[in-house]
Amino acid sequence: AKSFKIAVLPGDGIGPEVTDEALKVLQIVASKSADVELKIQSYDFGGCAIDATGEALPAATLQACREADAILMGAIGGPKWGVNSKVRPEQGLLALRKALGLYANIRPASFASDSLLDNSPLKPSIAQGVDIIVVRELIGGAYFGQRKEHSIAPDEDTAWDTMIYSVHEIQRITRVAAQIALSANPPLPIHSIDKANVLASSRLWRKVVTETLQAEYSQLQLDHQLVDSAAMIIVASPKKLNGIVLTENLFGDILSDESSVIPGSLGLLPSASLAGAPALPSSPSFKPTPGLYEPIHGSAPDIAGQGIANPVGTILSAAMLLRYSLGLEKEAKAIEDAVRKVLDNESAGGLGLRTKDLGGDVGTTQMGDKIVEVL
Amino acid sequence: AKSFKIAVLPGDGIGPEVTDEALKVLQIVASKSADVELKIQSYDFGGCAIDATGEALPAATLQACREADAILMGAIGGPKWGVNSKVRPEQGLLALRKALGLYANIRPASFASDSLLDNSPLKPSIAQGVDIIVVRELIGGAYFGQRKEHSIAPDEDTAWDTMIYSVHEIQRITRVAAQIALSANPPLPIHSIDKANVLASSRLWRKVVTETLQAEYSQLQLDHQLVDSAAMIIVASPKKLNGIVLTENLFGDILSDESSVIPGSLGLLPSASLAGAPALPSSPSFKPTPGLYEPIHGSAPDIAGQGIANPVGTILSAAMLLRYSLGLEKEAKAIEDAVRKVLDNESAGGLGLRTKDLGGDVGTTQMGDKIVEVL
Ligand SMILES: CC(C)[C@H](C(=O)O)[C@@H](O)C(=O)O
Ligand SMILES: CC(C)[C@H](C(=O)O)[C@@H](O)C(=O)O
Numbered sequence: 001a002k003s004f005k006i007a008v009l010p011g012d013g014i015g016p017e018v019t020d021e022a023l024k025v026l027q028i029v030a031s032k033s034a035d036v037e038l039k040i041q042s043y044d045f046g047g048c049a050i051d052a053t054g055e056a057l058p059a060a061t062l063q064a065c066r067e068a069d070a071i072l073m074g075a076i077g078g079p080k081w082g083v084n085s086k087v088r089p090e091q092g093l094l095a096l097r098k099a100l101g102l103y104a105n106i107r108p109a110s111f112a113s114d115s116l117l118d119n120s121p122l123k124p125s126i127a128q129g130v131d132i133i134v135v136r137e138l139i140g141g142a143y144f145g146q147r148k149e150h151s152i153a154p155d156e157d158t159a160w161d162t163m164i165y166s167v168h169e170i171q172r173i174t175r176v177a178a179q180i181a182l183s184a185n186p187p188l189p190i191h192s193i194d195k196a197n198v199l200a201s202s203r204l205w206r207k208v209v210t211e212t213l214q215a216e217y218s219q220l221q222l223d224h225q226l227v228d229s230a231a232m233i234i235v236a237s238p239k240k241l242n243g244i245v246l247t248e249n250l251f252g253d254i255l256s257d258e259s260s261v262i263p264g265s266l267g268l269l270p271s272a273s274l275a276g277a278p279a280l281p282s283s284p285s286f287k288p289t290p291g292l293y294e295p296i297h298g299s300a301p302d303i304a305g306q307g308i309a310n311p312v313g314t315i316l317s318a319a320m321l322l323r324y325s326l327g328l329e330k331e332a333k334a335i336e337d338a339v340r341k342v343l344d345n346e347s348a349g350g351l352g353l354r355t356k357d358l359g360g361d362v363g364t365t366q367m368g369d370k371i372v373e374v375l
Numbered sequence: 376a377k378s379f380k381i382a383v384l385p386g387d388g389i390g391p392e393v394t395d396e397a398l399k400v401l402q403i404v405a406s407k408s409a410d411v412e413l414k415i416q417s418y419d420f421g422g423c424a425i426d427a428t429g430e431a432l433p434a435a436t437l438q439a440c441r442e443a444d445a446i447l448m449g450a451i452g453g454p455k456w457g458v459n460s461k462v463r464p465e466q467g468l469l470a471l472r473k474a475l476g477l478y479a480n481i482r483p484a485s486f487a488s489d490s491l492l493d494n495s496p497l498k499p500s501i502a503q504g505v506d507i508i509v510v511r512e513l514i515g516g517a518y519f520g521q522r523k524e525h526s527i528a529p530d531e532d533t534a535w536d537t538m539i540y541s542v543h544e545i546q547r548i549t550r551v552a553a554q555i556a557l558s559a560n561p562p563l564p565i566h567s568i569d570k571a572n573v574l575a576s577s578r579l580w581r582k583v584v585t586e587t588l589q590a591e592y593s594q595l596q597l598d599h600q601l602v603d604s605a606a607m608i609i610v611a612s613p614k615k616l617n618g619i620v621l622t623e624n625l626f627g628d629i630l631s632d633e634s635s636v637i638p639g640s641l642g643l644l645p646s647a648s649l650a651g652a653p654a655l656p657s658s659p660s661f662k663p664t665p666g667l668y669e670p671i672h673g674s675a676p677d678i679a680g681q682g683i684a685n686p687v688g689t690i691l692s693a694a695m696l697l698r699y700s701l702g703l704e705k706e707a708k709a710i711e712d713a714v715r716k717v718l719d720n721e722s723a724g725g726l727g728l729r730t731k732d733l734g735g736d737v738g739t740t741q742m743g744d745k746i747v748e749v750l
Contacts, residue, residue, distance in 0.1 A: 083571060083572065083581075088572070090572050090573075094573070120498075121497055121498060121501045121610055121611050121612070122496055122497060122498070122610070123495075123496060123497070123498055126496045142538060142573070142574060143573055145535065147574070147575040147576075148575060149575045149578065149579075150542070150575070150578070150579040150582065155541075157541050157542050157543070158539055158540065158541045158542075158579075159539070159540060159575040159576045159578065159579035160520065160537050160538060160539035160540070160575060160576055161537070161538045161574045161575050161576050162535050162536070162537055162538075163517060163535060163536045163537075163538065164533055164534070164535035165533065165534060165535070166530075166532050166533045167525070167532050167533075168532070195625070195628075196458060197458065197463070197465050198465075198469070198517070198518055199517060199522070199536045200522040200523060200524045200525070200534040200535060200536050201522075201534045201535055201536050203524065203525070203534065204524075204525040204533075204534035206458075207525065227628075227629055228628045228629050228631075228632040229632065231606070231629045231630070231632050231633040232632045232633060232635065232636045232641075234610075234633075235496055235497070235609075235610055235633060235636045235637070236496045236636040237496070250570070251629075253570075253602075253603045254602055254603050254606045254626075254629060255606070256603075257603040257604065257606050257607045258606040258607060258609075258610060258633065260607065261607045261610045261611040262610070266607075
């Protein structure tokens, strides 16, 4: 039997509630497969870790994450540890990404079920069929470049950050994008985003993305969009960016969040942050890759403890975990199918369940239970 | 009579076509006012200037712009002067902004007429009533910070840009935002955008915006949004950002373009770039301010010369020119009212005219003529 270690970081607010449901789903998947064993253990991370240890990312948590085959996270943060606090939950997340080398952030924005179309802020004709996968570089650029705070010499009067990229950093994220593009049939087009008409780092980005794909994946379609133009297209005609949206850290932060509101609720969407190429059956180097998986929503302190959070984003993150880190494509697909079934309208053969964020009154555990039941 | 010099930069593609219509409108406004005289002259700028002189911003054009009370621009650029050309039209625009100290970019996103609601990619319930004015810092940040290209020593392998802000740069743009906020009754709320949970320049931004408003405009409402969150709100519930969206150069580039697709056609929207506080009747220092006015759309080479471009964005830019640079509020308002009348449906007492971008077949000059007629 293949045995995998999963480190769970439930975090703050609704984090523990939604991870509980995803764990139920992972456990049922493992129990149904004779040759997969999951060893699951939880660790403090984020605000709760600050309260318990004074640190957002305690050494024991980091160690467990290093040893795990994959990490499942809930959500972190809350008003208790706001912008003016000395130690903040996000610092733990940035430190964890950097420590584990999680350079590839993967954020799909698509409809888990067509029945959700009405929840989109976009007109149905514009939203229907949107299927964007943002591949964001996660440990470079302005997030990790040198910076200087105000009041520090020289030039006490200014503050600055450096948007910096090396050839190597751009190559490796381009390869991840290419392998995800190739895992679809037909392969997905790649839309690379930059601000090459102004920024030097963007000119390097465009050059390296172009050369890497030409040299190693010449079968893939590539186009380039300026980030301001991409921000317009995502609202006005998002299907033009169907496929892979490949971009650097800061632009990826903005564009992945922008596209994530198209499917109608942040509660629905998963994400993966990988330290290497995903373990895809179609990829040449098909082997497990460490990764951190989390829903894209926050800790929602206002609804924490009420049992009304949507667990679907975390459950779909667990599916990505199985696919990208453990190479269990079949099991990942089964979860995604079960989620679709539970969300689909009755007319489409589904159960039509809706949590509060989608205008319904199904609770967190009830949603998780139904997905387990369908599985 | 007050006499004003207006430098016109028609530019490339549809630029000359749309500026022609705006000039007709300015001329009729001037001819109707006994004490306003406009001296209008055109200069080469952008791609056509590159062809004529080798430079995007010829010295004679820059000189004329310096001497003018205000500048009206069409649009620049085209495939002939693409990313790989040595001299590019955008460089001229960036150089002109810097040379004239045009640090305050003002970009309203609202419906010129409610009859245009159906053209929005957003559902009518979400789009109706959107009224956002983006105030973007235009000559600081990553656009003008120190940068290093790839292949240049040291670290040939990397390229970088610097996002840098000084206290002074943030103070002056905050004051422009405040004065525009105060010109409305009741005053508009200010939503300041940054990425203060990651970037040092954003932490300074947040601090200076907060302190400047507290010290000088404590009557104004202020809140802070992270740029990723703002990018979501603009799609999901844009009315939450009604009022002023105040932000730095790069974030402003992205967010102003993102919000500009809400009103349904880029052809409708104007912009102003100012070298000081606008000349508003409500502002304490009510005096003419130099400024550059342009529609937000590009040069659209694919439809150039066909007489089908929408001149409304340029005509509304001319209205902003009268208001912000010349202090002619009444005349500005008259143009805006005329535009609304021409766009409004017949049921609302308007003419219901639609150019091609809005699904109609009214031509560029016909649209301009009708607006002149109504005036
Ligand atoms: C919490 C914050 C630092 C983080 C980021 O900007 O990367 C978040 O917005 C995200 O996208 O995961
Ligand atoms: C042409 C380009 C340099 C410019 C910018 O990014 O500022 C444009 O996108 C704009 O917003 O006016």
